[in-house]
Amino acid sequence: MAESSDKVLQVELVAADRLVWSGQATMVIARTTEGDVGILPNHAPLLSSIIEGVVDVQTAEGETWIAAVDAGFLSVADNRVSILAERAEMSHEIDLEKARQDLERAKASGENDDAAQEAVRRAEARIRAVERAS
Amino acid sequence: MALSVREYRARIRSTESMKKITRAMELIAASRIIKAQQRAQAAAPYARELTRAVSAVATFSNVDHALTLEPEDPKKAAVLIITSDRGLAGAYSSSVIKEAERLVEKLKGEGKDVDLYTSGRKGEAYFKFRQRAVVQAWTGFSDQPTYDVAAEIGATLIEAFLAETGDEGHAVDEVHVVYTRFRSMLSQEPTAVRLLPLEVVEGTEAPDKADLLPLYEFEPSPSEVLDSLLPRYVQSRIFFALLQAAASELAARQKAMKSATDNADELIKKYKRIANQARQAGITQEISEIVGGVNALADAQAGSE
Numbered sequence: 001m002a003e004s005s006d007k008v009l010q011v012e013l014v015a016a017d018r019l020v021w022s023g024q025a026t027m028v029i030a031r032t033t034e035g036d037v038g039i040l041p042n043h044a045p046l047l048s049s050i051i052e053g054v055v056d057v058q059t060a061e062g063e064t065w066i067a068a069v070d071a072g073f074l075s076v077a078d079n080r081v082s083i084l085a086e087r088a089e090m091s092h093e094i095d096l097e098k099a100r101q102d103l104e105r106a107k108a109s110g111e112n113d114d115a116a117q118e119a120v121r122r123a124e125a126r127i128r129a130v131e132r133a134s
Numbered sequence: 135m136a137l138s139v140r141e142y143r144a145r146i147r148s149t150e151s152m153k154k155i156t157r158a159m160e161l162i163a164a165s166r167i168i169k170a171q172q173r174a175q176a177a178a179p180y181a182r183e184l185t186r187a188v189s190a191v192a193t194f195s196n197v198d199h200a201l202t203l204e205p206e207d208p209k210k211a212a213v214l215i216i217t218s219d220r221g222l223a224g225a226y227s228s229s230v231i232k233e234a235e236r237l238v239e240k241l242k243g244e245g246k247d248v249d250l251y252t253s254g255r256k257g258e259a260y261f262k263f264r265q266r267a268v269v270q271a272w273t274g275f276s277d278q279p280t281y282d283v284a285a286e287i288g289a290t291l292i293e294a295f296l297a298e299t300g301d302e303g304h305a306v307d308e309v310h311v312v313y314t315r316f317r318s319m320l321s322q323e324p325t326a327v328r329l330l331p332l333e334v335v336e337g338t339e340a341p342d343k344a345d346l347l348p349l350y351e352f353e354p355s356p357s358e359v360l361d362s363l364l365p366r367y368v369q370s371r372i373f374f375a376l377l378q379a380a381a382s383e384l385a386a387r388q389k390a391m392k393s394a395t396d397n398a399d400e401l402i403k404k405y406k407r408i409a410n411q412a413r414q415a416g417i418t419q420e421i422s423e424i425v426g427g428v429n430a431l432a433d434a435q436a437g438s439e
Contacts, residue, residue, distance in 0.1 A: 014183050016281040016373065018176040034353050047187060048353035049362050073363060075187045077350070082183045086281060086366070 008060050009041055011081045013067055015088040021057070021065060028081050029056035030074050039076055046076040052121040054129045055083055066091040068129035070122060089126065091133035099126040139416065142409035146402055153398035159222065160391035166277065167319070167384040173278070174316070174377040181370050188367050190350060191360055199357070200296055201364045202332045208307035211241045212249045212269070212294055214287065214329075214372075216313040216379040217257035219276040224390035226314065226322070226383055227256035233324035234312040241310075249294070249304050253287065253376070269294075269304050277383060279376035281369075288369035295330045313375040314382035320389075322382035329371060332364065 011028055013021040028039040031053035039046075050072055057065040072085030106119035192202075215234045217227045238248050250268045252258050258271040270290060275283050297305035309330035315323045352359045 012179065012183065014180045016177065016180050016284075016370065017173065019179040032353050033358075037353075045190075045350040046353065047191060047350045047359055049359055071362070072366075073184075073187055073359075075183070075190065077190070082187070084180060084183050084187070084366075086285070 007041055009039065009043075009079050009081050011057055011083070013055065013057070013069070013083045013088055014085075016086045020067060020088045021090060023057075023059060025057045025059050025081070027056075027058040028083075030069075030083060031055075032074065037074070039074075039081055041079055043076050043079075045078075046074065048074045050074050050083070050085070052118065052125045054125055054132060055088075056132075064133075066129050066133045068094060068122075068126040071118075087122075089129075091129045094126050094130050096127065096130045099123050099130070103127060137412070139409055139412045142405055142412060146405045146409065149398050149401050149405065153395055153402070156391045156394040156398060160388055160395055163384045163388035163391060167381060167388060170278070170377070170381040170384055171316075174374075174381055177281075177370075177373060177377055181374055184363075184367050184370050188363055191352075191356065191363060199360050199364055201292070201330060201368070204331050205307040208244075208246055210247045210249065210306045211308040211310060212251060212291060212304070212306040213238060213241070214251040214253065214291065214309070214311045215257045216311070216375055217252065217254035217260075217276070218379075218383045219255045219273055221256065222390060223383055223387035224393075226386035226390075227254070227260075230312060230314050230324045230379075231257060231260055233326055237310060237312060237326045241308075246308070249306055251287075251291070253379075275376075277380050279373070279380055281373055284373035284376055285369045288365065288372045291330070291372075292365055292368055311372065311375050313379045314386075316378045316381040316385065319385050322385055327375075329368060332367070 008024040008026060009028060011021070011023060011025045012019065026041065030037060030039075030050050032048045032050050034048075037046075037048065050069065052070055053068075055067045055069050057067070059065065067088055067090050069083065069085035069088040072083065072088075075082050075084075100123075103120065103123035106116055106123055109116045109119070213234060215231065217230055221227070238250075241248050250261060250266065252261065252268055252271045253273070254276040255273045258268060258273060261268045272283060272287060291309050294304045294306050295309055308328060310326055311329050312324065312326045315325045317323055
């Protein structure tokens with residue numbers, strides 16, 4: 001297995017209640033607490049917290065999959081990338097209208113509140129994911 | 135035996151309608167249990183990856199965390215009991231409560247006070263009836279739990295665990311969970327596990343001596359990663375317990391309703407037999423009355439001639 005997976009990453013994007021996406025990829029981009037990080041094959045083992053944002057997965061066939069995720073984790077070891085988030089959605093599953101409404105609501109509910117800001121970031125991430133995908 | 139045929143007919147009818155209800159509940163439970171199992175399966179990858187990440191951190195870094203620290207002198211324990219919202223599931227709720235009582239007795243024997251937390255209306259009702267204090271009860275989701283409720287329960291328990299003793303609120307030194315493990319459609323087993331302090335036993339496969347240990351880089355830092363990783367791990371464990379309990383509840387309900395339907399069948403058969411007997415007895419009696427009457431008339435006529 002180690003030989004065949006030298007050039008690709010085995011990616012699993014997992015939400016708390018389901019496996020959202022899994023497959024092989026050449027590059028994964030995610031947003032950690034420290035900033036965006038790009039993972040290429042043979043990346044050093046890494047365990048990092050990620051924040052609400054967009055995850056970009058480029059497959060070996062040149063396709064790009066985009067997903068919106070909540071706060072969670074990214075772990076890389078032996079060319080296996082797992083992205084864990086309590087909620088995660090692929091861009092084509094997101095209802096753009098609903099995301100926009102959520103954003104409006106979250107913005108209206110107050111800027112200072114931590115929970116509200118989290119909701120704003122989450123809604124923005126979902127909108128960004130859809131816009132990037134189209 | 136003294137009942138009339140009409141009364142037996144009424145009983146047969148009511149048993150038949152009861153049978154229809156239990157049969158419907160059996161079928162509903164059977165169809166929901168497949169969904170519950172699928173949900174449990176769908177949640178498995180998250181739990182697996184999370185366990186892998188936690189054991190990676192625990193194995194490859196030497197960071198102690200408040201959630202893994204064994205208190206030196208545990209005085210107080212919290213017990214979360216996962217029961218069902220509705221009855222008609224055989225011994226499901228009572229056996230999980232019995233297991234919980236056993237655990238509570240054991241903890242009290244070790245000199246610990248016990249705080250109770252329940253999920254599901256049956257557990258809440260049980261302790262309310264016995265006038266025993268329940269710190270917090272969650273209800274209304276026992277047959278299809280969502281991750282959000284697991285997160286809420288987890289947050290409450292973690293808060294209680296991290297609170298300093300002597301603070302206001304319900305500080306505890308240990309957290310236990312009692313739930314019903316779903317083994318198969320036929321067997322579900324009440325299980326008690328200690329949730330906190332965490333014991334991470336599962337390591338990733340033992341590395342060859344020639345290989346170097348994969349040294350993880352942690353971003354932002356090992357302690358911060360662990361800080362956000364461990365609460366999620368706890369929540370995912372609770373979610374797992376809730377899903378198992380949901381599947382067990384449905385399986386128990388299906389089994390209970392199946393035997394209720396079978397019993398109704400038996401009862402109907404029995405009542406039909408008795409009703410027929412009563413009908414025949416009635417006919418026989420009528421015939422003998424008629425015959426007796428005719429004889430009496432004939433005798434009377436013979437006497438008067």
